[in-house]
Amino acid sequence: MHTLHFFKQLVTNADSIGAVAPSSSVLARAMVEHARVREAKFVLEFGPGTGAFTGKIIEALPEDSGFFAMEVNSKFVDIVRNRYPSTNIVHDSATEASRYLQAQGRKSCDSIVSGLPFAAFNDELQDAILDEVGRILEPGGIFVTFTYIQAPLTKRGRNIRRKLFERFSSVTTSPIIWRNFPPAFLYCAQM
Numbered sequence: 001m002h003t004l005h006f007f008k009q010l011v012t013n014a015d016s017i018g019a020v021a022p023s024s025s026v027l028a029r030a031m032v033e034h035a036r037v038r039e040a041k042f043v044l045e046f047g048p049g050t051g052a053f054t055g056k057i058i059e060a061l062p063e064d065s066g067f068f069a070m071e072v073n074s075k076f077v078d079i080v081r082n083r084y085p086s087t088n089i090v091h092d093s094a095t096e097a098s099r100y101l102q103a104q105g106r107k108s109c110d111s112i113v114s115g116l117p118f119a120a121f122n123d124e125l126q127d128a129i130l131d132e133v134g135r136i137l138e139p140g141g142i143f144v145t146f147t148y149i150q151a152p153l154t155k156r157g158r159n160i161r162r163k164l165f166e167r168f169s170s171v172t173t174s175p176i177i178w179r180n181f182p183p184a185f186l187y188c189a190q191m
């Protein structure tokens, strides 16, 4: 059912969705593990879509930790709010994250799980989101984003890779996760 909703939104919002299907549970588990959600004090999720990562984040989140997700697509916001009614799903762009953190009395977070399709974004949007991440991620905090294996063959895919290496103190890549369609790997970037 979630795949059907995802596909319907893809038809009209291909540029902002940048994927043909929701991520697999194998990819979701890898995101949560690399983003160190189990030890985090405050986690943000960017681009939850139909919630492929959201449930795994909630399961792993320590009891006294904070969390909210930011999603631009109103249909996806409704779906994730229905699936996880006690979770705060903000209907706004990841470029506005600091404003919503401040509304919760916080300036920073220590873990960001990004489902954003950076390799589909133009330079301006890539920069605006990475600028915002730079403003809100604590020193030592971790930003994890996934990309499909073919993305580094494209100009935008190479741009986001270069920007991550320029902006973060360390960047590692995960092994390829074959049990996802398309296969993907993670960039794990530490502030």
Ligand SMILES: C[S@@+](CC[C@H](N)C(=O)[O-])C[C@H]1O[C@@H](n2cnc3c(N)ncnc32)[C@H](O)[C@@H]1O
Pocket (backbone or CB within 6 Å): 016, 017, 018, 019, 021, 022, 023, 046, 047, 048, 049, 050, 051, 052, 053, 070, 071, 072, 073, 076, 092, 093, 094, 095, 114, 115, 116, 117
């Ligand atoms: C590739 S889909 C990933 C969905 C889900 N995380 C998954 O892995 O199945 C990208 C998601 O990012 C959302 N998105 C795109 N631009 C965004 C932005 N600037 N801020 C927040 N969400 C955004 C899209 O609407 C879509 O839900």
